[in-house]
Amino acid sequence: MKKMRTEADSIGKMDVPATAYYGVQALRARQNFPITYRPLHPEFIKSMAKLKKASAMTNRDAGQLSENISEAIIKACDEIIEGHFKKEFIVDAIQGGAGTSANMNANEVIANRAIEWLGGEKGDYELVHPNDHVNMAQSTNDVIPSAGKLTTLVLMDKMLFQLQRLYDSLMAKSREFDPILKMGRTQLQDAVPMRLGQSFHAYASVLKRDIQRIEATKQFMCILNMGGTAIGSCINVSPVYLENICGNISKVTGENFVMADDLFDATQNLDGFVSVSAALKTCAVNLSKMCNDLRLLSSGPKTGFEEINLPARQNGSSIMPGKINPVIPEVVSQVAFNIIGNDFTITMAAEGGQLELNAFEPVVFYNLFESIETLGRAAGTLNDNCIEGITANPKHCAELVDASVGISTALCPAIGYAAAAGIAKESLKTGTPVKELVLQKGLLSEREVEALLEPFAMTGKPLEMTK
Numbered sequence: 001m002k003k004m005r006t007e008a009d010s011i012g013k014m015d016v017p018a019t020a021y022y023g024v025q026a027l028r029a030r031q032n033f034p035i036t037y038r039p040l041h042p043e044f045i046k047s048m049a050k051l052k053k054a055s056a057m058t059n060r061d062a063g064q065l066s067e068n069i070s071e072a073i074i075k076a077c078d079e080i081i082e083g084h085f086k087k088e089f090i091v092d093a094i095q096g097g098a099g100t101s102a103n104m105n106a107n108e109v110i111a112n113r114a115i116e117w118l119g120g121e122k123g124d125y126e127l128v129h130p131n132d133h134v135n136m137a138q139s140t141n142d143v144i145p146s147a148g149k150l151t152t153l154v155l156m157d158k159m160l161f162q163l164q165r166l167y168d169s170l171m172a173k174s175r176e177f178d179p180i181l182k183m184g185r186t187q188l189q190d191a192v193p194m195r196l197g198q199s200f201h202a203y204a205s206v207l208k209r210d211i212q213r214i215e216a217t218k219q220f221m222c223i224l225n226m227g228g229t230a231i232g233s234c235i236n237v238s239p240v241y242l243e244n245i246c247g248n249i250s251k252v253t254g255e256n257f258v259m260a261d262d263l264f265d266a267t268q269n270l271d272g273f274v275s276v277s278a279a280l281k282t283c284a285v286n287l288s289k290m291c292n293d294l295r296l297l298s299s300g301p302k303t304g305f306e307e308i309n310l311p312a313r314q315n316g317s318s319i320m321p322g323k324i325n326p327v328i329p330e331v332v333s334q335v336a337f338n339i340i341g342n343d344f345t346i347t348m349a350a351e352g353g354q355l356e357l358n359a360f361e362p363v364v365f366y367n368l369f370e371s372i373e374t375l376g377r378a379a380g381t382l383n384d385n386c387i388e389g390i391t392a393n394p395k396h397c398a399e400l401v402d403a404s405v406g407i408s409t410a411l412c413p414a415i416g417y418a419a420a421a422g423i424a425k426e427s428l429k430t431g432t433p434v435k436e437l438v439l440q441k442g443l444l445s446e447r448e449v450e451a452l453l454e455p456f457a458m459t460g461k462p463l464e465m466t467k
Contacts, residue, residue: 002017002018003017003018003019004016004017004018005017005018005122005123007023007024007123008024009024009025009028011028014027014028016123018122018123019122020088020112020122021085021088021108021109021112021113021122022088022089022090022105022108022109022112023104023108023111023112023123023130024108025100025101025104025105025108025130026089026090026091026101026104026105026108026109027090028101029090029091029092029095029097029101029104029105030090030091030092032095032096032101033091033092033094033095033096033101034092035092035093035094035095036092036093036094036366037092038092038093038366039086039089039090039091039092039093040089040091040093040102040105041093041151041365041369042083042086043151043154043155043369044102044147044148044151044365044369045080045086045089045106046080046081046083046151047146047147047148047150047151047154048102048103048106048143048147049077049078049080049081049106049110050077050081050150050249050252050253051138051143051146051147051150051226051249052073052077052106052107052110052134052138052143053073053074053077053078053081053252054245054248054249054251054252055136055137055138055226055241055245055248056069056070056073056074056077056134056136057070057074057248057252058137058240058241058244058245058248059136059137059238059241061240061244062238062240062241062244063240064136064137064238064241065133065136068118069114069118069127069128069133071117072114072115072117072118072128073110073111073114073128073133073134075113075114075117076109076110076111076113076114076117077110079113080106080109080110080113085109085113088105088109089102089105089106089109090105091105093362093365093366094362094363094366095362096359097140097359098140098141098144098357098358098359098360098361098362099140099143099144099361099362100140102140102144102362103135103138103140103143103144104130104135104140106134106143107130107131107134107135108130110130110134111125111128111129111130111133111134112128114127114128114133114134115127115128137227137229137236137237137238137241137245138226138229139228139229139230141225141228141229141230141231141267141357142224142225142226142227142228142229142267143226144361145224145225145266145267145270145361146224146225146226146249148273148361148364148365148368149220149221149222149223149224149272150221150249150253150255151365151369152221152273152276152368152369152372153218153221153222153255155369155372155373155376156214156218156221156276156372158373158376159214159372159373159375159376159379160211160214160215160376161376162376162377162379162380162383163207163210163211163214163283163375163376163379164211165379165380165383166207166379166380166382166383166387167204167207167208167211169383169387169388170200170201170203170204170207170387171200171201171204173197173200173387173390174197174198174199174200174201174203174204174463175197175463176197177195177196177197177199177200177392178195178196178197178198178462178463179195179197179394180195180196180197180392180394180397181193181194181195181196181394181397181398181401181455181456181459182194182195182196182199182307182397182400182401183397183400183401183404183406184406188296190404190405190406191406191409192406192407192409192410192458193401193404193406193407193455193456193458193459194459194460195456195459195463196307196308196392196394196397197463198459198460198463199293199297201463203290203293206286206290207283207286207287207290210279210282210283210286211283213279213282213283214276214279214280214283216279217272217275217276217279220271220272220273220275220276221272221276222255222256222257222258223257223258223259223260223266223272224246224249224257224258224259224260224266225259225260225263225266225267226245226246226249226259227241227242227245227246227259227263228260228263228264228266228267231264231267231268231356231357232262232263232264232265232266232267232268232356233263233264234263242259245259246258246259264356267356267357268353268355268356268357268358269350269353269358270349270350270353270358270361270364271350273346273350273364273368274346274347274350276368276372277342277343277346277347277367277368277371278343280339280343280368280371280372280375281339281340281342281343281371283375284335284336284339284340284371284375285336285340287332287336287375287378287379287382288332288333288336288337291326291329291330291332291333291336291382292329292333294308294310294326294329294386294390295326295329295330298310298326306393306396307392307393307396307397307400308390308391308392308393309390309391309392309393310326310328310329310386310389310390311328311385311386311389311390312324313327313328313385313386314327328381328382328385328386329382329386331378331381332378332379332381332382335374335375335377335378336378338370338371338374339371339374339375342367342368342370342371343367343371345363345364345367346364346367346368349361349363349364350364401455402433405423405424405427405428405434407434407453407455407458408420408421408423408424408427408434409458410452410453410458411423411434411438411443411444411452411453414443414444414448414452415438415443415444419443423437423438423441423443434453435449435453
């Protein structure tokens with residue numbers, strides 16, 4: 001039989017595997033919350049360890065924690081930060097209690113590992129206690145939101161790297177395709193000529209704005225409520241801790257964190273996470289719209305727009321030989337749909353808080369971390385497996401421009417809207433090119449027609465002059 005040890009909490013006693021670093025509260029939580037069967041995010045675990053390390057440093061400097069206990073806690077935290085003991089974090093990612101189970105899982109693992117560093121056996125909390133020592137001057141209510149912010153920043157940097165790669169590739173394609181004339185379309189109907197490079201430059205421009213929008217939300221993630229403890233009143237916190245905790249967190253993480261001006265506000269309101277999610281959702285919407293365009297522009301290959309070619313990545317049918325589908329744009333749109341749903345969940349969870357605390361942070365982080373990571377991965381595959389390999393069909397693009405009546409728009413200043421509309425209708429009905437009809441009717445000289453209906457002249461400034 002497996003060797004057990006007995007631990008107790010305010011609910012009662014419970015047997016815990018003797019070899020486990022987690023304790024009674026984590027084990028009870030695993031039984032209570034069989035929800036997603038997904039563990040806490042690995043970066044979130046590391047973030048909690050960073051906060052516990054900084055707290056041990058600060059409590060030591062405040063004279064509240066002995067040198068040997070603080071050193072043992074710091075060593076245990078460093079091991080977790082390096083990626084050890086992942087399997088000891090057994091609570092579900094979505095849990096009741098505002099994250100208390102996650103916080104106590106961290107406290108128990110750190111305490112038991114620190115006990116070993118001091119030569120004791122797991123469960124000997126006389127040496128290092130999960131609450132009294134590891135959780136000193138802390139509460140779930142400042143640790144968990146702060147850990148969420150640390151984790152968000154780490155994940156955002158990885159995601160932004162992928163978005164920047166995608167932006168660079170779109171800009172490269174805009175330059176490559178700038179000489180290619182094509183028809184612009186509004187409401188899927190012929191509009192006026194443009195250059196294919198302008199389409200890709202527009203995609204790059206909106207993505208640049210998304211990157212800037214996401215970057216701007218980082219400021220909210222750098223404001224912590226550490227030291228506020230239960231509700232923001234700083235109960236059980238020494239003045240030295242309050243003055244130094246954010247500075248020590250900055251030293252541990254390499255990021256610049258500051259304490260919130262109003263700790264009550266920072267403890268109960270999750271609007272910073274809502275802002276991050278909103279920026280992610282906006283980016284997802286823009287990427288999905290771009291992918292809709294890519295699917296349309298590459299549609300066919302013989303019965304659609306056929307203006308561009310997407311790289312062939314996968315068989316498109318189990319029954320139709322040779323069929324290739326735009327699978328990369330399709331998966332990006334699906335990621336976008338999921339992020340939009342996640343944003344709604346995050347919004348409602350933030351709204352659902354009551355009084356001095358929001359109990360729904362676990363589901364906020366579950367969805368937010370997923371949105372950040374999947375957006376980054378979607379941008380990565382879109383760049384590597386689609387955008388970089390897109391080619392154009394310039395001859396077909398030119399044929400579509402020549403066959404369109406959209407160029408008649410350029411005649412309006414010279415012959416008026418009504419006459420230009422008549423020319424367009426007649427061209428559509430008879431198949432006679434617009435230029436030829438204008439000359440037949442003697443509305444303009446050949447030189448004037450050539451100047452007005454020069455397609456490239458209708459497309460605006462050269463790309464290098466476009467901001």
